[in-house]
């Protein structure tokens with residue numbers, strides 16, 4: 277059908293991360309994207325055949341779970357093969373959700389798009405788009421139109437503007453089901469003064485819980501309704517990546533929990549990828565550290581180093597949410613990450629650091645001319661964005677960019693936050 281091709285076009289997927297952990301596309305794959313200055317979230321699914329049996333039935337369940345989470349559906353059909361026996365049935369099912377459905381006729385590159393579309397009119401959808409996902413033809417005008425159906429989300433903009441005025445550090449606890457999020461949240465809230473309960477969040481149904489510790493206000497963004505969830509109905513499906521993404525977006529600092537007993541799973545890696553994409557300050561908590569033998573602990577630490585080498589910017593804590601061990605120490609890292617992420621550095625200082633970095637290690641020559649990096653200024657906070665101006669900056673090799681990132685990171689003594697660099701050519 278071309279779903280994955282379209283997914284990749286619509287999202288900034290972190291190929292490197294995904295490639296390291298096979299099997300991520302098995303169930304549902306989530307990615308964020310931006311077009312026409314609008315942020316959106318795409319869920320790729322196993323799809324529906326219209327006549328589900330066996331593994332298809334499992335995929336259908338995954339697809340319907342995605343449908344339940346989504347605001348709208350892209351129903352992708354194959355324009356080369358034409359109308360399929362199952363299409364009618366799927367159309368009916370999607371219509372029954374009452375959510376907007378956009379019919380997308382893919383693979384129309386070698387056929388007459390209008391003719392291809394004509395065959396599908398009988399499905400009865402008003403919004404029909406002919407595209408060729410492989411070449412990207414028709415994709416951006418389709419997105420322009422589809423995004424126009426939804427009101428612009430004002431929350432993220434308001435939050436971005438308020439960033440400095442906000443005295444409270446917003447923290448989100450994220451992680452797979454059963455890693456111990458609700459245990460940790462309940463422990464933290466049990467010990468601290470909760471100012472108000474269940475204040476509705478600004479998006480969907482994430483809950484904001486303000487609390488105070490040592491005079492410092494925090495706002496906890498509760499992803500899973502952890503304080504109210506009924507144990508009986510607890511299933512994997514209750515774990516909503518969408519809510520998690522909302523929480524990540526609204527947080528200053530994300531605390532990612534992993535279960536020490538499981539090491540790092542594909543799902544952990546995928547979640548981390550989403551946090552990194554969002555560029556948010558991060559603290560890693562390896563939970564359930566109680567009851568492990570010392571050789572088991574050594575093994576887990578070793579595995580973390582191997583599996584998550586790109587996370588060396590983040591502080592790691594080994595905790596027991598159940599017993600409270602190490603939980604108090606999280607705050608120091610939360611503050612360090614927050615301070616780093618929100619740091620403001622004047623242009624003169626950034627430029628001096630850039631000059632030193634370049635002096636120690638010159639950028640390479642490109643067709644006989646050396647890449648010139650002239651000055652740097654800060655382009656944003658959380659993530660800490662450095663804009664570097666110079667000549668031929670589009671030729672800066674990734675290894676050199678990494679060198680600069682590390683250099684800035686070290687010199688500015690940043691912790692818990694990523695440094696992102698944007699190059700601008702001034703020639």
Ligand code: GDP
Nearest residue numbers: 452453454455456457458459563564596597598
């Ligand atoms: P959530 O789905 O991420 O909110 O996870 P829960 O907080 O519901 O925890 C899942 C299970 O792990 C529960 O049975 C908890 O008692 C258990 N658990 C949570 N934290 C710890 C911990 O630090 N140590 C141990 N041994 N078990 C824990």
